[in-house]
Amino acid sequence: MPSPRIAIFPGSFDPLTNGHLDVIRRTARLFDRVIVAVLINPKKRAVFAVDDRVAMITESCAGIGQPGQVTADAFEGLLVHYAARQGACAVIRGLRSGVDFDYERPRALMNAHLAPEIETVCVIGADRLAHISSRLVKEVAGLGGSVEGLLPDAIAQRLVARLRAGKSES
Numbered sequence: 001m002p003s004p005r006i007a008i009f010p011g012s013f014d015p016l017t018n019g020h021l022d023v024i025r026r027t028a029r030l031f032d033r034v035i036v037a038v039l040i041n042p043k044k045r046a047v048f049a050v051d052d053r054v055a056m057i058t059e060s061c062a063g064i065g066q067p068g069q070v071t072a073d074a075f076e077g078l079l080v081h082y083a084a085r086q087g088a089c090a091v092i093r094g095l096r097s098g099v100d101f102d103y104e105r106p107r108a109l110m111n112a113h114l115a116p117e118i119e120t121v122c123v124i125g126a127d128r129l130a131h132i133s134s135r136l137v138k139e140v141a142g143l144g145g146s147v148e149g150l151l152p153d154a155i156a157q158r159l160v161a162r163l164r165a166g167k168s169e170s
């Protein structure tokens with residue numbers, strides 16, 4: 001039996017949005033397993049702790065693909081080292097625009113330089129979600145705007161509660 005084709009979808013996911021979920025759904029149609037991997041980055045101020053982000057991703061992805069096909073994890077250090085440890089053949093990045101492409105291209109080339117056996121696969125998300133980013137969602141929620149349709153309801157509730165309480169990690 002051929003070995004399962006594993007994709008890593010890395011990111012900050014602070015928090016996971018409907019844009020991310022769209023990319024995860026598309027990726028699950030292409031790969032046997034998808035690992036959504038949260039970068040542990042103590043230098044970056046985050047609203048949610050890494051463990052909370054992993055838990056929210058696990059909960060939100062429970063219905064995608066086959067049971068156990070999409071999982072969540074956290075990693076630190078170089079992405080390609082983590083991907084190799086997981087036996088992944090691909091790193092997934094979502095593209096919303098040419099700006100995203102310009103950001104991703106040198107990173108994909110650097111990752112290919114470091115680990116030529118791991119392919120970066122860019123997934124173009126749905127146009128109707130192209131305005132969504134974790135950063136903008138936090139800005140809107142922080143200023144009292146509606147975040148309906150931008151992220152899973154359970155995450156939206158937690159985000160609003162957290163921002164109201166004025167809490168962030170680190």
Ligand code: PNS
Pocket residue numbers: 010011012013039077078079080106107108110111
């Ligand atoms: O959601 P983000 O913040 O756009 O995700 C960025 C991420 C996690 C994909 C990127 O920062 C990353 O891969 N960091 C790991 C460190 C690394 O491997 N750096 C070299 C890549 S060129």
